[in-house]
Each structure stands twice: as structure tokens, then as C-alpha cells.
Amino acid sequence: AQSVTQLDSLPVFEEAPVELRCNYSSSVSVYLFWYVQYPNQGLQLLLKYLSGSTLVKGINGFEAEFNKSQTSFHLRKPSVHISDTAEYFCAVITQGGSEKLVFGKGTKLTVNP
Template identity: 90%
Template sequence: AQSVTQLDSQVPVFEEAPVELRCNYSSSVSVYLFWYVQYPNQGLQLLLKYLSGSTLVKGINGFEAEFNKSQTSFHLRKPSVHISDTAEYFCAVSVRAQGGKLIFGQGTELSVKP
């Protein structure tokens, strides 16, 4: 069975600092990988996704993620965060051969401080 582990439940950073949110997945077959963002009292929005091809994926709001097959990781990065990036971030995986249902990690709360 597939699973997703987000290694940090909370990440506090100062404004304009770089940030990395870590995500590892467990799967013996090919997967699609996603990062979603949830602002307070809202639904989830897609930040970026990896389907195939280049392992470095760029998304909205200056975020990017790198797929590392050997380490089964899909870490999310941003070189300089803003106060407005404060939100909950979810990593998710879907199995290509199993109908695309998303399995989510537990979430990482990013708190950007001035």
C-alpha cells in the first residue's frame, strides 16, 4: 500500500528566508506526486505536480519541488518566503495504475514570521 510521510508537522521561518518542506512516499510502483496548499478556513489548492519528465517541477507562488526516485522524496522549496505563504501544506501521491485516488500526508504548517 502507498503512504506519504511529511517529516515536519510545523516549520517556523522568518520572512525572506528559504524554506524546505519534506515529503517521503512509499510505493513499489510508479506514482504521480502533488503538493497542495490550504489557507485558513479554505479548501486545498494545487501548488504543483510531478507526472513524468524533468524531476524539478515549478509551481505557483514561486514554489518548486524535486522528485528523487532513489530516495522516494518530493521536497517542496521556496528561496524566499513571504508572510502570505503562511498556510498548511499537503503532499499527496496517486498510483498510476490504480485510478488516481490521492493519498495525503499529515500536513506541514508553515508559519512565516516578520
């Protein structure tokens, strides 16, 4: 079985850099994802790692780096805006296995002026 660990919440100031941490546990190879959920909206895919370069660029200026030895997939943005305030979910899916996504509990990012 897979599991994903994230911090509960992260307050930051506008224009500051941010890193949302994600660590996963799995006995088999996985694909990795970051989803964002804005208030009262559905989940939206930010970026994904399937293979190849371990640095993945996504939408809205976000990027993430896959580190297999540390089983991590941390999400970063060099300068955040008020509009980035949202809940961010890291998720994994087993390569070649079930199609079900396994999500972390999410990190509530609050960007303050």
C-alpha cells in the same frame, strides 16, 4: 499501499528560504503533488510531477524536485512571505491505478516577521 511522511510544523522568518520535506512509500510508480490550504479555504494544487524533468515549478514561486532513489519530493521556495503561512500537503496517486489521492498529514508553515 502508499504512505506519505511530512514534518508536522515549520516556523521560519520572512524572506528566509524554506524546504518542506516529503518522503513517500509505494511498491508501484506514483504521481506526486503538493497542495496548499490557506486558513479557512479549500485545497489548492501548487504543483505536480507526472513525468519528465524531475524539477517542477509551481505557482507562487514554489518548486519541487522528485528523487526516485530517495523516494522524496521536497518543496522549496527561495524567499517566503507572511502570506505563505498555510498548511502544505504532499500527496501521491498510483500510476494507472485508482484515482484516489493519498495525502501526508501536512506541514504547518508559519512565516514570522
